[in-house]
Amino acid sequence: MNGPFDFTLAIGDDALIAAQRLAEWTSHAPEMEEDIALANIALDQLGAARLLLTYAGELEGAGRDEDALAYLRDDREFRNCLLVELPNGDFAVTMVKLLLLAAYQVPLYTALAGCADERLAAIGAKARKESAYHLDHASLWVKRLGDGTEESHRRTQAALEQLWPYHHELFTADPAAPVDPATLRADFDATVSAVLDEAGLTRPEGGWAPAGGREGVHTEELSYLLAEMQVLHRAHPGARW
Amino acid sequence: MYGNDFAAEDAPGGGLLGQVEAAEAALREAAARGRRGAPEPGEDLEAYFADVIDADQKIEPRDWMPEAYRRTLIRQIAQHAHSEIIGMQPEGNWISRAPSLKRKAILLAKVQDEAGHGLYLYAAAETLGISRDELVELLISGRQKYSSIFNYPTLTWADVGAIGWLVDGAAIVNQVPLCRCSYGPYARAMIRVCKEESFHQRQGYEILHTLSHGTPAQKAMAQDAIDRWWYPSLAMFGPPDGDSTHSAQSMAWKIKRFSNDELRQRFVDMCVQQAEILGLTLPDADLRWNDERQAYDYTQPDYDELMRVIKGDGPCNRQRMEHRRRAHDEGAWVREAAAAYAAKQAERQKEKIAA
Numbered sequence: 193m194n195g196p197f198d199f200t201l202a203i204g205d206d207a208l209i210a211a212q213r214l215a216e217w218t219s220h221a222p223e224m225e226e227d228i229a230l231a232n233i234a235l236d237q238l239g240a241a242r243l244l245l246t247y248a249g250e251l252e253g254a255g256r257d258e259d260a261l262a263y264l265r266d267d268r269e270f271r272n273c274l275l276v277e278l279p280n281g282d283f284a285v286t287m288v289k290l291l292l293l294a295a296y297q298v299p300l301y302t303a304l305a306g307c308a309d310e311r312l313a314a315i316g317a318k319a320r321k322e323s324a325y326h327l328d329h330a331s332l333w334v335k336r337l338g339d340g341t342e343e344s345h346r347r348t349q350a351a352l353e354q355l356w357p358y359h360h361e362l363f364t365a366d367p368a369a370p371v372d373p374a375t376l377r378a379d380f381d382a383t384v385s386a387v388l389d390e391a392g393l394t395r396p397e398g399g400w401a402p403a404g405g406r407e408g409v410h411t412e413e414l415s416y417l418l419a420e421m422q423v424l425h426r427a428h429p430g431a432r433w
Numbered sequence: 434m435y436g437n438d439f440a441a442e443d444a445p446g447g448g449l450l451g452q453v454e455a456a457e458a459a460l461r462e463a464a465a466r467g468r469r470g471a472p473e474p475g476e477d478l479e480a481y482f483a484d485v486i487d488a489d490q491k492i493e494p495r496d497w498m499p500e501a502y503r504r505t506l507i508r509q510i511a512q513h514a515h516s517e518i519i520g521m522q523p524e525g526n527w528i529s530r531a532p533s534l535k536r537k538a539i540l541l542a543k544v545q546d547e548a549g550h551g552l553y554l555y556a557a558a559e560t561l562g563i564s565r566d567e568l569v570e571l572l573i574s575g576r577q578k579y580s581s582i583f584n585y586p587t588l589t590w591a592d593v594g595a596i597g598w599l600v601d602g603a604a605i606v607n608q609v610p611l612c613r614c615s616y617g618p619y620a621r622a623m624i625r626v627c628k629e630e631s632f633h634q635r636q637g638y639e640i641l642h643t644l645s646h647g648t649p650a651q652k653a654m655a656q657d658a659i660d661r662w663w664y665p666s667l668a669m670f671g672p673p674d675g676d677s678t679h680s681a682q683s684m685a686w687k688i689k690r691f692s693n694d695e696l697r698q699r700f701v702d703m704c705v706q707q708a709e710i711l712g713l714t715l716p717d718a719d720l721r722w723n724d725e726r727q728a729y730d731y732t733q734p735d736y737d738e739l740m741r742v743i744k745g746d747g748p749c750n751r752q753r754m755e756h757r758r759r760a761h762d763e764g765a766w767v768r769e770a771a772a773a774y775a776a777k778q779a780e781r782q783k784e785k786i787a788a
Binding site for chain 1: 518521522525528529530531532533534535536537538541542544545548549551552555590643647648650651756759760763764765766767768769770771773774775777
């Protein structure tokens with residue numbers, strides 16, 4: 193990654209793919225209040241994605257708008273991190289994933305809010321407030337699940353084992369970007385450690401650190417996600433909706 | 434969204450929204466007038482109840498009310514709440530494939546609104562002395578119904594538009610009079626719900642307008658959706674007046690204010706002009722203005738089909754119920770965890786206070 197276009201596209205894709213996954217929960221959530229909360233978080237992510245992709249299109253200067261970027265790229269052209277494209281799994285997987293994502297997005301958007309690029313600063317200022325709520329929501333649930341019943345603890349620890357390796361990719365150094373992701377690591381570690389400790393969950397060991405999303409080398413999951421997301425738009429080339 | 438099947442304007446929503454606002458003003462005015470004082474000790478409670486209804490005042494949760502009034506309201510409000518929750522499914526079906534990010538955001542927000550309406554209505558039903566858990570159980574066990582319109586599938590994107598325009602439109606026509614319902618919590622809930630529904634109806638209309646002015650394939654998609662949703666939407670108003678079982682008593686109690694057929698006519702009259710602006714055809718060769726009645730003559734929906742769908746043999750009854758049950762069952766461990774965590778926290782709090 194380098195330069196504002198790649199950076200903006202990457203974090204826009206993070207938000208878009210996260211929104212697509214979270215929206216899959218609609219009408220499936222464990223309680224009605226949670227249906228509303230998950231839809232709300234999906235809407236926030238989608239809102240941030242639209243702002244970021246619109247701006248990425250302008251930075252690129254090739255006439256691509258948010259929809260051209262969302263609907264007319266193939267998986268090899270997407271730049272989101274692998275974490276967000278992984279399937280929802282059970283509610284524990286979804287909440288641990290949201291915790292890791294939000295613990296990264298809060299310091300990311302906070303740093304953006306103070307960056308030199310005015311557009312990115314404005315987007316960061318808006319999105320960080322929303323991300324703070326996502327972090328709060330996911331933290332509460334991870335604590336409830338980790339320290340709830342035996343079953344919820346087992347599921348949540350398993351979710352953590354599954355997802356933990358994917359968080360490394362979020363902090364790959366990129367000194368040329370408007371915000372160098374490597375600088376966000378300490379903040380993330382402090383936030384997540386506190387939640388895991390309180391939840392009685394154990395941070396997984398091991399050095400496996402899957403990556404490649406920022407270069408367009410994804411898991412097998414993304415292509416399926418995009419096939420569903422893009423099918424209607426692509427079936428009617430040039431149509432307005 | 435809700436039909437009457439188990440038991441207004443220029444731009445869509447415009448005139449009806451005015452009626453909602455009028456109902457809201459009437460509600461405030463009635464509240465300002467104040468009700469006659471509480472019944473005297475020994476006063477005939479039924480007569481007191483009748484007085485409040487006659488004076489167009491609201492019955493509130495703590496008031497005495499006839500058991501049958503309470504049961505009717507619980508049934509009606511719960512079925513309305515269930516309809517909102519089940520209604521999330523047919524439209525939710527298109528969130529992942531919405532054809533633009535803007536449409537995706539609007540649809541997601543709309544389905545979220547429906548969850549909110551469901552919660553709000555369950556809360557209104559709870560004021561009558563039944564818990565949400567009991568009501569959810571009644572839905573899942575099939576002992577209470579939801580609007581049968583949601584037992585039809587959403588096959589194309591245009592169905593999302595048709596649901597907004599026709600199904601939400603029919604729901605609003607049905608619900609606007611409920612803003613004046615004699616039971617206060619329900620009337621107030623309806624005012625809020627109707628305002629959001631009229632917004633949804635406009636969004637549905639706008640989807641169809643865009644499609645019908647788009648490519649030939651888009652226009653055909655819109656027409657196909659109207660062809661499939663028109664008669665089921667007419668059936669949302671319930672059986673013809675002669676066959677409607679609960680109507681007369683509900684009218685007397687001012688729960689219901691217009692008959693099924695009156696509301697159905699109002700809906701047809703509203704849709705004809707809007708269909709013309711859309712450039713789409715309502716699938717009824719006998720639809721024509723009747724100067725004498727000052728209303729459109731139209732073909733009745735197939736009420737035998739309505740009865741079959743209500744009884745469980747619509748295209749999606751099994752699928753909708755299975756979806757709801759699965760979500761409920763798969764969420765059980767999460768709800769148990771939340772309860773266990775809350776109990777532990779309360780215990781810790783107690784220990785802290787003791788120490």
